[in-house]
Amino acid sequence: MISRRAFLGSLPVMAGWCAFPALASAASAGGAVLSAPESVSVGEAFFVKIVCPREARRVKVSWLGEELSPVLRPIDGHYENWFALGVGLGAKAGGYRLRVELATQGKTQVLTQLVQVSTRTFPEQHLKVAKKMVHLSKESLDRHYREKKLMKAALARRSPERFWDSPFVRPVPGSMSSAFGLRRFFNGEPRAPHRGVDLRGAKGTPIKAFAAGEVVLTGNFYFSGNAVFVDHGQGMVSLYCHMSHIDVKEGQFVSAGQILGQVGSTGRVTGPHLHFGLSVMGNMVDAMPIFAGKGVPTTRE
Numbered sequence: 001m002i003s004r005r006a007f008l009g010s011l012p013v014m015a016g017w018c019a020f021p022a023l024a025s026a027a028s029a030g031g032a033v034l035s036a037p038e039s040v041s042v043g044e045a046f047f048v049k050i051v052c053p054r055e056a057r058r059v060k061v062s063w064l065g066e067e068l069s070p071v072l073r074p075i076d077g078h079y080e081n082w083f084a085l086g087v088g089l090g091a092k093a094g095g096y097r098l099r100v101e102l103a104t105q106g107k108t109q110v111l112t113q114l115v116q117v118s119t120r121t122f123p124e125q126h127l128k129v130a131k132k133m134v135h136l137s138k139e140s141l142d143r144h145y146r147e148k149k150l151m152k153a154a155l156a157r158r159s160p161e162r163f164w165d166s167p168f169v170r171p172v173p174g175s176m177s178s179a180f181g182l183r184r185f186f187n188g189e190p191r192a193p194h195r196g197v198d199l200r201g202a203k204g205t206p207i208k209a210f211a212a213g214e215v216v217l218t219g220n221f222y223f224s225g226n227a228v229f230v231d232h233g234q235g236m237v238s239l240y241c242h243m244s245h246i247d248v249k250e251g252q253f254v255s256a257g258q259i260l261g262q263v264g265s266t267g268r269v270t271g272p273h274l275h276f277g278l279s280v281m282g283n284m285v286d287a288m289p290i291f292a293g294k295g296v297p298t299t300r301e
């Protein structure tokens, strides 16, 4: 078998393309290679790789108005890392430029790649819930706004290190009951679209962490019920809602597959299930293709 070093060494410019066939395109400058897909759909995550022959003092990734400064890891005499990006439900179709700035030994290299974003139409879903879950009292509304701030702060985490590794863990084995992106109506009234996936599970079913990371927020929230937010690093945060019980604490590091708590029916629900959300650089994305391994790189050597 050819060694990783020899393999990469034999592919000076097109390494990104040849070594990672799941990626459709690669841009290179000064020996650095950026590999990313050429097209993605609204509500999808995608994985990007940077390979740099020299140590980078600073890496700046810009995508859809968001910025990330990921750390590149030394591997076999070069520096590299994977990170995830995504396209939120609100994005319009068109070409968007992914830009990576690498500052190495007094030189700044810029790699860019055009990514085509396509839109799709999501079906409607009509649900019946308690009145107080659609028309909030002043007290409940104040509570909701306070909680929204905490959640926003958790999703705004941009830890430069990557804690996640593939393969990712499906938190519960149950099948999907509500898809990502559904245009929702509660008691006949339009509300925010479904920015996660609902997975079937009886009350008490253990919920596993999607990947390694730091528990950054836990609590009981008006709509989400008992919920846990885990920061997987480099802008990836997962969230688990409607739990009957929480088994972890804020500030705790968890490994992939570690039990975070149990399935329940707390918050705005029609019955026990797990609402699983995945955010990449602030964009909520569909986790189902990732559970299926679609476009997910192998990060373990």
Ligand SMILES: [Zn+2]
Residues within 6 Å of the ligand: 178, 194, 196, 197, 198, 274, 275, 276
């Ligand atoms: Zn849900």
